[in-house]
Amino acid sequence: MTLTPELDPFKLAKALSGKHLIGGAFMPAALGKTFAVDNPATCEEIATAAFGTREDVDAAVASAKAAQKEWARQSARARGKLVAECGRVLANHVEELGRLVALETGKALRTESRVEAGVLADMFVFFGGLGSELKGETIPFNPDMLTVTVREPVGVVACIIPWNVPLLLMAMKAAAALVAGNSVVVKSAEEAPLTVLRVAEIMNTVLPPGLFNMLSGFGPECGAPLVEHPDVKKVSFTGSVETGRIVYKAAAEKLIPVTLELGGKSPMIVCADADMDQAVAGALAGMRFTRQGQSCTASSRLFVHESIHDEFVAKVKAKVDAMVMGDPLDEKTDIGTIVSDGQLDRVRSYIKLGEETKGATKHVCSAMPADPKLKKGRFVQPVIFTGMKNSDRLCQEEIFGPVCAVIKWSDYEEVIAQANDSEYGLAASIWTRDIKVAMDATRRLEAGFVQVNQNLVVQPTLSYGGVKTSGIGKEASLESMLEHFTHKKTIIFNMK
Ligand code: NAI
Ligand code: MG
Numbered sequence: 001m002t003l004t005p006e007l008d009p010f011k012l013a014k015a016l017s018g019k020h021l022i023g024g025a026f027m028p029a030a031l032g033k034t035f036a037v038d039n040p041a042t043c044e045e046i047a048t049a050a051f052g053t054r055e056d057v058d059a060a061v062a063s064a065k066a067a068q069k070e071w072a073r074q075s076a077r078a079r080g081k082l083v084a085e086c087g088r089v090l091a092n093h094v095e096e097l098g099r100l101v102a103l104e105t106g107k108a109l110r111t112e113s114r115v116e117a118g119v120l121a122d123m124f125v126f127f128g129g130l131g132s133e134l135k136g137e138t139i140p141f142n143p144d145m146l147t148v149t150v151r152e153p154v155g156v157v158a159c160i161i162p163w164n165v166p167l168l169l170m171a172m173k174a175a176a177a178l179v180a181g182n183s184v185v186v187k188s189a190e191e192a193p194l195t196v197l198r199v200a201e202i203m204n205t206v207l208p209p210g211l212f213n214m215l216s217g218f219g220p221e222c223g224a225p226l227v228e229h230p231d232v233k234k235v236s237f238t239g240s241v242e243t244g245r246i247v248y249k250a251a252a253e254k255l256i257p258v259t260l261e262l263g264g265k266s267p268m269i270v271c272a273d274a275d276m277d278q279a280v281a282g283a284l285a286g287m288r289f290t291r292q293g294q295s296c297t298a299s300s301r302l303f304v305h306e307s308i309h310d311e312f313v314a315k316v317k318a319k320v321d322a323m324v325m326g327d328p329l330d331e332k333t334d335i336g337t338i339v340s341d342g343q344l345d346r347v348r349s350y351i352k353l354g355e356e357t358k359g360a361t362k363h364v365c366s367a368m369p370a371d372p373k374l375k376k377g378r379f380v381q382p383v384i385f386t387g388m389k390n391s392d393r394l395c396q397e398e399i400f401g402p403v404c405a406v407i408k409w410s411d412y413e414e415v416i417a418q419a420n421d422s423e424y425g426l427a428a429s430i431w432t433r434d435i436k437v438a439m440d441a442t443r444r445l446e447a448g449f450v451q452v453n454q455n456l457v458v459q460p461t462l463s464y465g466g467v468k469t470s471g472i473g474k475e476a477s478l479e480s481m482l483e484h485f486t487h488k489k490t491i492i493f494n495m496k
Contacts, residue, residue, distance in 0.1 A: 001205050002089075005096040009103040009329070012096065013037070013047035013194050020050045020216060021200040023063035024209025030055035035218075037194060040106030040337040041327055041377040047104075049193040052217025054225040060185045060213040061229045064156045067210030068183035072153050076131040080179050084128025086203045087175075091121035093202055097167065101195040102328040105163060106337030106378065109329055111290035119460070120167040120199065123476070126460035127175035130478055134180060134486065146493040151486040153181030154257070155233035158226045160247065162239045163189035163339050164294045164400070166196050168458065169261075173236040174212065176481040185213045185232070187223050189239075191340045219243060227251060234485065237261070238296075241398075241469050248472075259473035259484045261296065261465055263398040264426030267419035268299035268455065269409075269441065272307045274431035278453060280315045282431060283404075286455030289320055289382055292338055293402040296470075297427040299455055301395050302406045303415050309408045313363070313386055316404075320365035320382050327374060335366060338378040338401060347401030351383055354394050354403065359387040390418040398424070412437070420446045426466035429455050448474070 006012040018034045019026040028034075033051035038044060050056070071079065090097070098114035107113045136149040159173040166189060174184045188196045193216035200214035215222055223243075227235050227250045237247045238261040251258040268286050270279050286299030293300065304312045328336035338344045354360055363384040369377070382402035388395055395405045409415040419428060428447040432438050438452045448466040458464050458476055465474040474480040 003093075003202055003205060005093050007096055007099060009099040010046060012100050012198065013103060016194050016197050017047040018050050019197065020052060020056055020060070021197060021204065021214040022056070022060045023213070024204050026201070029053065030059065035190065037104060039103055040339055041374055043376045043378070047194055049190070049216040052187070052215040052222035056215055056217070057185075057222065057225045057229055060215055061156055061226070061231050063210040064183035064185050064213055065231050067208055068153070068155055071183060071208065071211055072181040076134045076179070076181070078131070079181060080128045080131025082128075082206060083175055083179050084125050086206045087121045087124030087128055089206055090124060090199065090202055094118050094121060097195055097198065099329060100198060101167060101192070102336065104194050105166070105192050105339050106328050107291055108333045108336040110331050111334050112336070113328065116165055116167050120171045123168065123171035123460050124175045127179045127481065130481060131179050133478055134482070136488070141492070144494070144496045146495055148491050149488050150491065151180070151482060152489050154485060154487055155182060156231050157182045157184050157234045157236060157485065158229075158232045159184055159186045160223050160226070160235065160237045160239065161186065161189055161196070163191035164291070164296070166192045167199065169238045170196050170199070172458070172475040176475070177236070177485045178207075178211065180481050180485040182234070182485055183211045185215060185226060187226050188214060188216050190216070190218050224250065228254070230254070232256070234258070236484070244471070257484070259465075259475065260471040261475060262469060262471040263424060264296045264298070264466065264470050265301055265396065265398055265422050265424045266297055266299045266427040266447065267301045267303055267422070267445070268428070269303045269415055269419060269430045270305060270308070270312060271430070271432035271434070271437060272305040273433045274308070275433065275453070276308065276312065276315070279431040280312065280319060282429065282453070282455045283316050284319055286429060287404050289323060289402060290334055292335060292380065293382070293404070294339065294343070294400050297449065297457065299427070299429060300399065300404055301390070301419070302404055303409050303419065304406055306408050306410045313384065313406055317363050317365055317384055320384070323366050325366050325379055325381070326369040326371065335382070338380055341378070343400065344378045344380065347380055347399060347403065350394060350397075350399045350401065350403055354383065354385045354405075357385070357388070357392050357394060359389070360385045360392070360394075361387050390421055396422065416441060416444050420444070423469045424466065425468035426470035427451070
C-alpha cells in the first residue's frame with residue numbers, strides 16, 4: 001500500500017486525531033481518553049491525541065515483543081533494506097511532514113520544519129545501509145578453541161522523545177534499533193504527537209506489523225509504565241535532566257541499559273582573530289534563532305573577545321533583527337513560535353531574571369508579527385543579554401528559548417575554565433584562525449560534540465551525545481547502533 005501525501009496539515013491533523021498505532025493498526029486509547037493538540041501560532045485546537053496509559057503500553061509492548069522474534073531471524077542486510085526503504089518512502093512525504101510538524105510545534109517551515117523532515121528520511125536511509133556492519137570478532141584466545149563474538153538485538157526498545165525535533169530524534173533511535181534487530185515502541189511528546197504518528201503510519205506500509213509502534217500521552221501516565229514494563233529491554237530517552245534522572249532510576253530497578261540525551265548550555269568561544277562574518281553566521285546558526293532557541297545544543301553561552309565584542313554583538317543583533325517572525329507555515333517566516341504555554345512561561349521568567357541580573361543589558365531583536373490572526377500565538381522576540389558573567393543563573397541553566405547570554409573575555413585560560421564551568425557538556429565551539437589555539441581548545445573543552453569555525457547540527461554518521469549531566473551514550477552513528485542497541489555474545493568452540 002502506498003499513502004498519498006496530504007499537503008493540508010490541518011486536514012491531516014484531524015485525520016490523525018485520537019489514535020495510537022499498535023500492531024500495524026490505528027487504535028484509540030484503551031480508556032477512550034484524548035487530549036488536545038493546538039497550533040502554537042494561534043493557540044487554536046487542531047486535533048486530539050490518544051491519552052496513553054498502562055493498558056496501551058501493555059498492548060504496544062506485547063505486539064512489539066511478538067514481532068521482534070521473526071525480525072531478529074532475518075538477515076541483518078534484509079532488515080537494513082527495509083529500513084532504508086522506509087527512508088525512501090518517507091522522502092516522498094517531506095513536504096507533508098514538514099508542514100505538519102510546523103503546524104504542531106510552531107517551527108518555521110522554510111528554515112526548520114522542512115529541513116527536519118528531510119533529515120528524518122536521510123537518517124533511515126543511512127542506518128538502513130549499516131545492516132551488514134553488525135559484525136562480530138574472532139579472538140585469538142586459545143589455539144584449540146575457536147572464539148567468536150556476535151551482535152544480538154536486545155529485544156523491545158522504548159524510545160521516549162521530546163517535542164523540539166521530534167522527527168530527527170525519533171529517527172536516530174528507531175532506525176538504529178530496527179536495523180539491529182529490535183522492535184520499537186515510541187512514546188511521543190505530548191506537545192507534538194501528530195507528525196511522528198504519521199511517520200509511523202508511513203513506516204507501517206513498509207515494515208511488518210508490530211515492529212514499530214507509536215503511543216501518545218504524558219510522562220507519568222504513559223512514559224513511566226513504558227520504562228517499567230518487564231518486556232522493555234532498553235530505553236533511549238531524549239529530554240530534560242530532571243526526567244532523565246527518573247528514567248535512569250526506573251531502568252536501574254530493572255537493570256536494563258539506557259541512553260540519555262539531556263540538556264545543554266553550550267559555549268561558543270569567539271577569539272579576536274576569528275573571521276567576523278563566519279563567526280556571526282555561526283552564532284546565529286548555533287543559537288538556533290530560527291527555532292526560537294529550542295535546541296539542546298544551542299550555543300546559548302557566547303564568549304566574545306573584548307577587542308571585537310561590540311562589533312560582534314551589533315552584527316549578530318542586526319542579523320536577528322532582519323529575521324521575520326510570523327506564521328510558521330508562511331514561506332517568508334524565519335522564526336516561528338514557542339511550543340507550549342509551559343515553555344512560554346519558562347522563557348519569560350528567564351528574560352525577567354536577565355533583566356534583574358546585575359550588569360546585564362537587554363537587547364530585544366526582530367519584531368512581533370503584525371498579522372492579527374497571530375495575536376494569541378506564543379511569539380517571543382529573541383533577546384540577547386550582554387554584560388553577563390558565567391556564574392549568572394542565565395549562563396548556568398538551560399533556558400530552551402530565544403535567549404542568548406554574551407560574556408566578554410580577555411584571557412584565554414580563563415575563558416576555557418569558564419566554558420567548562422557548567423554542569424552540562426553537550427556541545428562547544430571555538431572560532432579562531434590559529435590552528436594551535438583550535439587544537440588546544442578542542443582537547444580541553446568538556447563536551448561530546450566540539451567544532452571549530454562552525455556550528456553544525458546532528459549529522460547521520462557522526463556520534464552525538466554529551467558528557468556530565470548532558471547524558472550517557474551516543475546516537476546517530478554506527479557505533480551508537482552497535483553499543484546501544486545490541487549486546488555482544490561470546491561463543492567458544494572447543495575443537496580438541
Ligand atoms: P521532559 O523531559 O519532561 O519530556 C521529554 C519526554 O519525556 C516527553 O515525551 C515526556 O512525556 C516524557 N516524560 C516525562 N516524564 C516522564 C516519566 N516520568 N517517565 C517517562 N517519560 C517521561 O521535557 P519537557 O517537559 O518537554 O521540557 C522541559 C525542559 O527540558 C525544557 O525546557 C528543556 O530545558 C529540557 N528539554 C531538553 C530536550 C533535549 O533535547 N535535550 C528536549 C526537551 C526538553
Ligand atoms: Mg516535563
